[in-house]
Amino acid sequence: MFSDVSRSDLPLGMTDVERSVLQEQLIDMILYVLHAHPELHYYQGFHDVAVTLLLTVGLRLGTAMLQTLSTHHLRDFMDPTMERTRSVLSYLMPLIQSECPALHDFLLRSEVGCIFALSWLITWYGHVLSDFHQVLRLYDFFLASHPLMPVYCAAQMVLMREREVLQCDCDMASVHQLLSRIPSNFPYETLISRTHSFFQRRPPSQLERQTSLQRLKSISAASFRSLQISSAQQRPDSVLRQQVAPPSDVLPARSPNTLVKLAVWGISASLGAAALAVTQTALEWGPDLLLGLF
Amino acid sequence: MAKQYDVLFRLLLIGDSGVGKTCLLCRFTDNEFHPSHISTIGVDFKMKTIDVDGIKVRIQIWDTAGQERYQTITKQYYRRAQGIFLVYDITSERSYQHIMKWASDVDEYAPDGVQKILIGNKADEEHKRQVGKHQGMKLAEEYGMDFYETSACTNYNIKESFTRLTELVLMAHRKELDGLRLASNDELNLAELEEDGRKADGTANSKSCWC
Numbered sequence: 001m002f003s004d005v006s007r008s009d010l011p012l013g014m015t016d017v018e019r020s021v022l023q024e025q026l027i028d029m030i031l032y033v034l035h036a037h038p039e040l041h042y043y044q045g046f047h048d049v050a051v052t053l054l055l056t057v058g059l060r061l062g063t064a065m066l067q068t069l070s071t072h073h074l075r076d077f078m079d080p081t082m083e084r085t086r087s088v089l090s091y092l093m094p095l096i097q098s099e100c101p102a103l104h105d106f107l108l109r110s111e112v113g114c115i116f117a118l119s120w121l122i123t124w125y126g127h128v129l130s131d132f133h134q135v136l137r138l139y140d141f142f143l144a145s146h147p148l149m150p151v152y153c154a155a156q157m158v159l160m161r162e163r164e165v166l167q168c169d170c171d172m173a174s175v176h177q178l179l180s181r182i183p184s185n186f187p188y189e190t191l192i193s194r195t196h197s198f199f200q201r202r203p204p205s206q207l208e209r210q211t212s213l214q215r216l217k218s219i220s221a222a223s224f225r226s227l228q229i230s231s232a233q234q235r236p237d238s239v240l241r242q243q244v245a246p247p248s249d250v251l252p253a254r255s256p257n258t259l260v261k262l263a264v265w266g267i268s269a270s271l272g273a274a275a276l277a278v279t280q281t282a283l284e285w286g287p288d289l290l291l292g293l294f
Numbered sequence: 295m296a297k298q299y300d301v302l303f304r305l306l307l308i309g310d311s312g313v314g315k316t317c318l319l320c321r322f323t324d325n326e327f328h329p330s331h332i333s334t335i336g337v338d339f340k341m342k343t344i345d346v347d348g349i350k351v352r353i354q355i356w357d358t359a360g361q362e363r364y365q366t367i368t369k370q371y372y373r374r375a376q377g378i379f380l381v382y383d384i385t386s387e388r389s390y391q392h393i394m395k396w397a398s399d400v401d402e403y404a405p406d407g408v409q410k411i412l413i414g415n416k417a418d419e420e421h422k423r424q425v426g427k428h429q430g431m432k433l434a435e436e437y438g439m440d441f442y443e444t445s446a447c448t449n450y451n452i453k454e455s456f457t458r459l460t461e462l463v464l465m466a467h468r469k470e471l472d473g474l475r476l477a478s479n480d481e482l483n484l485a486e487l488e489e490d491g492r493k494a495d496g497t498a499n500s501k502s503c504w505c
Contacts, residue, residue, distance in 0.1 A: 044311065
């Protein structure tokens with residue numbers, strides 16, 4: 001984990017001091033979550049999620065969000081083995097098949113498998129996209145959505161590249177390379193709106209009935225309803241209340257580093273950061289309202 | 295269309311997380327070095343065509359994630375490889391100790407006759423060295439492998455080690471290649487030929503495969 005953090009993808013243009021402060025904060029965040037939940041296991045890619053949250057909302061809120069995500073949306077990826085991750089990935093091909101059988105057949109023939117989408121799911125695309133605004137946009141979307149939404153997003157992304165894929169040589173290497181490199185000008189807004197309607201058209205329950213694949217049950221999906229209910233019952237001022245009374249003594253109190261904060265705000269678009277913060281605050285007390293918006 | 299290569303095959307890079315597998319690959323294919331390369335999740339690959347004894351060899355080099363939990367995924371790629379680099383970091387005794395485990399995975403999952411090379415990377419970091427060169431040589435000898443100390447940072451022994459493994463694979467498949475060359479002028483896809491052979495044997499990949 002320490003070596004992942006030391007080589008994690010922090011923004012360019014930072015001084016060594018800023019970088020090392022951020023890396024320390026990142027380690028604090030991750031250790032806090034793993035310490036609080038011994039049943040969770042670190043995976044390479046978890047630090048990508050942590051760094052996105054840290055750069056956007058800072059150490060305290062970032063740690064709180066990372067903790068909630070770890071026990072909910074990202075829970076399936078934090079088992080001791082990757083069997084449950086594999087189960088989540090196994091939704092990908094049936095989803096593609098449900099929309100475009102020809103593309104599905106092509107992918108099967110190429111033997112490409114689903115590994116090209118692995119990092120998309122477990123880092124919410126944070127590992128593969130170089131444009132931080134695009135990452136934030138997708139994080140906003142996934143924060144406000146069902147835990148399986150990233151798989152629908154992956155399927156939708158492949159579907160939107162259908163023509164490109166079908167023109168590619170039908171072998172594992174060519175298709176893997178094509179799919180794992182996402183074009184920089186990919187239309188994310190279209191992707192998000194299509195993914196959302198795709199999810200409504202073919203909800204996970206329907207898909208499970210249609211496919212006979214043996215799967216481990218998704219803990220993330222199973223716990224989502226209770227997350228929604230508990231969030232809905234929270235008071236709107238719960239965030240403020242938590243800030244007045246620190247939730248735990250394990251979280252290290254750090255003096256805020258103005259330099260770093262300035263750098264961070266300069267890097268993360270203030271619009272994206274604000275949107276993420278608003279989404280999170282809103283999610284605390286009204287996920288249904290928010291889901292309605294999408 | 296002009297023939298771009300004579301033969302194609304697949305090499306695989308394995309070893310602990312952070313030993314420099316991705317850096318070795320980037321140095322070899324793009325002649326680039328980034329000291330803080332982000333970790334590899336799952337698998338990735340790069341291609342390069344090199345000339346070995348007048349034969350244009352297209353090599354597809356698969357780079358794997360080193361973290362233990364990803365091994366259920368990466369093992370599925372072993373069976374497609376004709377050559378494997380086992381990589382450790384000379385500044386990490388632990389990564390050297392783990393070569394034993396990587397080698398036993400190769401025995402279990404890679405095809406018979408796969409060619410192997412042992413690599414001790416980060417040779418430029420002499421001041422942090424934990425594994426002596428003689429230790430690497432001794433281990434390689436035990437396993438009957440060639441051994442190179444390399445540095446992606448200073449571009450030391452990179453081309454040499456990749457070329458050596460390519461030569462070994464070529465030699466191992468010399469007979470098949472010569473036979474096929476007589477039969478056809480088309481480019482040879484060794485990887486696919488092998489796979490066809492396997493399918494004919496009735497030992498095609500199991501359904502539970504990830505890749």
